[in-house]
Amino acid sequence: xxxxxxxxxxxxxxxxxxxDLCQRDAPxxxxxxxxxxxxLGEDAYEWNQSEMFFFQATMAFAMRRHFQMETYNVDxxxxxxxxxxxxxxxxxxxxDNTTMLIPKADVEKAVRMSRHRINNAFLLSDRTLEFLGIxxxxxxxxxxxxxxxxIVFGVVIGAVCVGIIALLISSLLQKRRKEKGMTEDxxxxxxxxxxGVENGINLDGTYNRGFTDDDRFTKL
Amino acid sequence: xxxxxxxxxxxDRIPSHQELERMEKEEAGDRPKWDNKTQYMLTCVGxxxxxxxxxxxxxxxxxxxxxxxMIPFLILLVLEGIPLLxxxxxxxxxxxxxxxxxxxxxxxxxxxxxIASLLVSFLVGMYYNTIIAWVMWxxxxxxxxxxxxxxxxVNANLTDLVSECxxxxxxxxxxxxxxxxxxxxxGDSGGLQWWMVLCLLCAWLLLYVCCLRGIATxxxxxxxxxxxxxxxxxxxxxxxxxxxxxLDGIKFLFTPDLNELMNPSTWLDAGAQxxxxxxxxxxxxxxxSSYNSVHNNCEQDAVIISIINGFTSVxxxxxxxxIIGFRAxxxxxDCLEGNILALLNAFNLAExxxxxxxxxxxxxxxxxxxxxxxxxxxxxxCDLQTFLSQGVEGTGLAFIVFTEAITKxxxxxxxxxxxxxxxxxxxLSTMFGSIEGTVVPLQDLNIFPKRWPKEAITGIVCxxxxxxxxxxxxxxxxxxxxxxxxxxxxxxxxxxxFCEMIAVVYIYGIDRFNKDIEFMIGHKPNLFWQVTWRFxxxxxxxxxxxxxxxxxxxxxxxxxxxxxxxxxxxxxxxxEYPAWIYVIIFILAGVPSLVVPGTAIFxxxxxxxxxxxxxxxxxxxxxxxxxxxxxxxx
Numbered sequence: 001x002x003x004x005x006x007x008x009x010x011x012x013x014x015x016x017x018x019x020d021l022c023q024r025d026a027p028x029x030x031x032x033x034x035x036x037x038x039x040l041g042e043d044a045y046e047w048n049q050s051e052m053f054f055f056q057a058t059m060a061f062a063m064r065r066h067f068q069m070e071t072y073n074v075d076x077x078x079x080x081x082x083x084x085x086x087x088x089x090x091x092x093x094x095x096d097n098t099t100m101l102i103p104k105a106d107v108e109k110a111v112r113m114s115r116h117r118i119n120n121a122f123l124l125s126d127r128t129l130e131f132l133g134i135x136x137x138x139x140x141x142x143x144x145x146x147x148x149x150x151i152v153f154g155v156v157i158g159a160v161c162v163g164i165i166a167l168l169i170s171s172l173l174q175k176r177r178k179e180k181g182m183t184e185d186x187x188x189x190x191x192x193x194x195x196g197v198e199n200g201i202n203l204d205g206t207y208n209r210g211f212t213d214d215d216r217f218t219k220l
Numbered sequence: 221x222x223x224x225x226x227x228x229x230x231x232d233r234i235p236s237h238q239e240l241e242r243m244e245k246e247e248a249g250d251r252p253k254w255d256n257k258t259q260y261m262l263t264c265v266g267x268x269x270x271x272x273x274x275x276x277x278x279x280x281x282x283x284x285x286x287x288x289x290m291i292p293f294l295i296l297l298v299l300e301g302i303p304l305l306x307x308x309x310x311x312x313x314x315x316x317x318x319x320x321x322x323x324x325x326x327x328x329x330x331x332x333x334x335i336a337s338l339l340v341s342f343l344v345g346m347y348y349n350t351i352i353a354w355v356m357w358x359x360x361x362x363x364x365x366x367x368x369x370x371x372x373x374v375n376a377n378l379t380d381l382v383s384e385c386x387x388x389x390x391x392x393x394x395x396x397x398x399x400x401x402x403x404x405x406x407g408d409s410g411g412l413q414w415w416m417v418l419c420l421l422c423a424w425l426l427l428y429v430c431c432l433r434g435i436a437t438x439x440x441x442x443x444x445x446x447x448x449x450x451x452x453x454x455x456x457x458x459x460x461x462x463x464x465x466x467l468d469g470i471k472f473l474f475t476p477d478l479n480e481l482m483n484p485s486t487w488l489d490a491g492a493q494x495x496x497x498x499x500x501x502x503x504x505x506x507x508x509s510s511y512n513s514v515h516n517n518c519e520q521d522a523v524i525i526s527i528i529n530g531f532t533s534v535x536x537x538x539x540x541x542x543i544i545g546f547r548a549x550x551x552x553x554d555c556l557e558g559n560i561l562a563l564l565n566a567f568n569l570a571e572x573x574x575x576x577x578x579x580x581x582x583x584x585x586x587x588x589x590x591x592x593x594x595x596x597x598x599x600x601x602c603d604l605q606t607f608l609s610q611g612v613e614g615t616g617l618a619f620i621v622f623t624e625a626i627t628k629x630x631x632x633x634x635x636x637x638x639x640x641x642x643x644x645x646x647x648l649s650t651m652f653g654s655i656e657g658t659v660v661p662l663q664d665l666n667i668f669p670k671r672w673p674k675e676a677i678t679g680i681v682c683x684x685x686x687x688x689x690x691x692x693x694x695x696x697x698x699x700x701x702x703x704x705x706x707x708x709x710x711x712x713x714x715x716x717x718f719c720e721m722i723a724v725v726y727i728y729g730i731d732r733f734n735k736d737i738e739f740m741i742g743h744k745p746n747l748f749w750q751v752t753w754r755f756x757x758x759x760x761x762x763x764x765x766x767x768x769x770x771x772x773x774x775x776x777x778x779x780x781x782x783x784x785x786x787x788x789x790x791x792x793x794x795x796e797y798p799a800w801i802y803v804i805i806f807i808l809a810g811v812p813s814l815v816v817p818g819t820a821i822f823x824x825x826x827x828x829x830x831x832x833x834x835x836x837x838x839x840x841x842x843x844x845x846x847x848x849x850x851x852x853x854x
Contacts, residue, residue: 033565035571036571037571037572038571083568084568084569084570085564085565085568085569085570085571086570086571087565087568137378138374138378138379138380138381139374141373141374148360148361148363148364149357149360149361149363149364149415150360151363152359152360152363153360153418153419153422156356156360156422156426157421157422157425160422160425160426160429161425163429164425164428164429164432167429167432167433167437167675168432168675171432171433171673171675175673
């Protein structure tokens with residue numbers, strides 16, 4: 001009889017005990033917040049008890065994976081304080097002793113280890129499946145060997161230098177060609193009609209080249 | 221009748237009308253010429269249309285009463301911009317010389333005006349090309365996805381994002397830290413930043429390759445640099461109009477507030493904007509128009525270019541504000557979303573129960589029942605008008621506000637590349653005029669031996685400018701640039717423009733000038749030009765100068781600095797300049813202005829001491845190949 005009463009008490013008390021373990025702001029518990037509509041929009045599935053069971057299973061898997069102990073089960077994950085936001089608290093009990101909770105730090109390590117798998121199970125991301133207090137590890141920055149801007153810079157400056165050299169060389173060639181051309185037909189300019197201005201008086205006439213100092217044309 | 225100051229020997233110094241006709245027919249081969257009218261127009265449009273049209277005018281328009289700002293802008297465009305432009309074109313075309321040649325020909329004591337133009341072109345060119353170097357840096361960095369300014373970098377031990385970035389924003393961080401690596405004050409130089417030196421080198425080399433042979437090369441380059449900005453602006457307009465919130469931006473820009481017309485600073489800012497926007501008093505425009513044929517219709521050119529410049533300002537303001545409207549709406553949506561999320565999380569309400577529509581109502585309800593929780597949430601006030609009126613101008617608009625807007629568009633790298641190519645073209649075509657205004661006066665002053673080719677002189681100018689511009693590649697470079705921008709490019713230009721008008725109207729003689737224009741284009745300038753040249757335009761420039769001078773002198777000169785350890789970070793810290801900066805300010809603003817009377821006094825002293833004939837045929841400028849024949853008697 002007494003055994004019966006004790007058994008009945010246990011059946012009633014166990015969930016009550018579980019409730020005591022899991023509560024808002026539990027010292028070894030974590031709050032989970034899920035934003036289905038933000039993540040999936042139109043394709044958002046409904047959050048119901050089956051999904052909660054799935055969560056328990058996923059957490060149990062994470063604990064197994066971290067501790068390498070195959071004794072964790074869905075019963076070890078206790079959920080409470082469910083809201084319509086979709087947010088809830090959970091605590092993890094030890095598989096050996098259901099009244100003992102796994103410390104917060106260990107739970108965190110387990111979650112961090114399997115975060116990617118947990119996210120993918122629910123088609124969510126670090127931002128839409130939040131474990132309040134567990135910050136997602138940031139992706140390591142991709143550091144290419146040469147920064148991309150140096151490559152573009154190299155191309156531009158190479159083109160510019162080629163342009164400068166080409167223009168300078170063509171200028172030099174042009175000048176050399178002009179000088180050669182000048183010395184050959186310097187004699188054809190004697191009949192140039194020119195208007196001179198001397199002391200304000202307009203002079204008309206052919207310019208007499210005898211009085212200029214174009215030394216380069218005189219050949220001695 | 222206006223009494224003209226005595227001006228001896230003017231006829232000996234300038235080519236007569238007959239000589240101009242002769243030169244026109246014989247086509248003296250040494251002086252450069254435009255290949256066709258299009259090149260000339262595109263070069264002038266490119267010189268006038270610059271970065272100011274894109275990032276100064278929209279800000280002024282929005283902050284001075286939107287659509288109402290058009291009224292003072294257009295009035296002053298007609299009364300101040302067009303007359304000054306016509307004057308510079310006509311005098312360059314008539315006297316066939318760069319700025320030093322023109323003013324020396326009018327009167328040898330006025331050489332100082334040309335030298336002042338030279339100094340201003342040189343100083344402004346230095347810092348303007350640095351802005352182009354910044355544009356190139358952003359351009360080089362646009363060839364990656366995601367853009368480097370779209371997210372904060374991770375700190376050294378991979379635990380969190382860099383705090384300077386999280387406290388401000390990724391675009392601010394990329395600009396102030398990755399690009400400038402800015403120090404906390406102008407006194408703290410911080411050493412040269414190697415990536416900036418590379419970009420600066422690239423900018424000057426690119427400028428050199430385009431200006432190598434003077435207008436022979438720039439004339440080809442302007443086909444691209446002057447037309448591409450319009451193409452890109454149109455693309456951005458079409459893209460902008462399809463984005464959410466763009467029409468809010470345009471509406472915000474053009475909503476007129478006629479009360480602003482009562483405010484004198486509106487008129488002053490409009491006048492200053494018209495003046496600087498036309499790149500007057502740099503000497504570049506005089507030089508460009510001197511390569512024209514004598515009978516080119518400079519009056520028509522002046523009107524057309526002014527209209528194009530005004531239209532470009534309004535057009536780019538529309539485009540810029542459509543994008544700003546988009547950015548403001550995005551910010552507003554983000555702000556509201558943030559607040560809604562905070563409420564949902566705090567009260568564990570279902571997603572979608574609070575939306576933008578019922579946000580105010582829900583907030584009120586919750587505040588009624590749980591005021592302490594609401595307080596602790598520290599919700600931000602989200603106001604679209606505030607975001608729209610975060611009116612930024614200058615480098616802040618291009619490198620912070622616009623780049624942020626670009627990161628929110630799909631295919632961001634493409635828009636980024638287009639935007640920075642546009643800024644690059646706008647800046648480069650203005651630099652062509654700047655280099656022209658520096659190199660040609662140097663040739664006229666015979667600073668370099670005559671037989672040195674133009675390539676060498678341009679190369680030396682670019683090299684010297686690059687070396688001095690390395691101050692802008694330091695950590696404090698941004699502050700130095702702001703200093704140059706405020707002082708080198710403001711007061712001296714007003715002084716030079718005023719002197720130009722007095723010189724042409726009263727020393728050269730307005731009657732002679734009218735006859736010249738009649739000779740060149742076939743009819744005398746009408747009453748509008750007479751009134752504006754003689755009284756209205758000089759008066760406007762004088763008024764702007766006096767107000768500028770008085771404001772600058774009376775106010776405490778301060779600058780804004782980026783200091784992560786200041787209290788109001790990320791708001792920029794207002795600091796006072798150290799005492800030694802006033803020497804620099806004097807060099808920047810005072811020396812070019814004082815060179816105008818200084819050269820006159822110097823020449824006077826030299827004449828008195830050596831008793832030489834200053835009015836003789838001393839004008840032996842390279843740019844004005846007028847052959848003065850003096851018979852040589854043995």
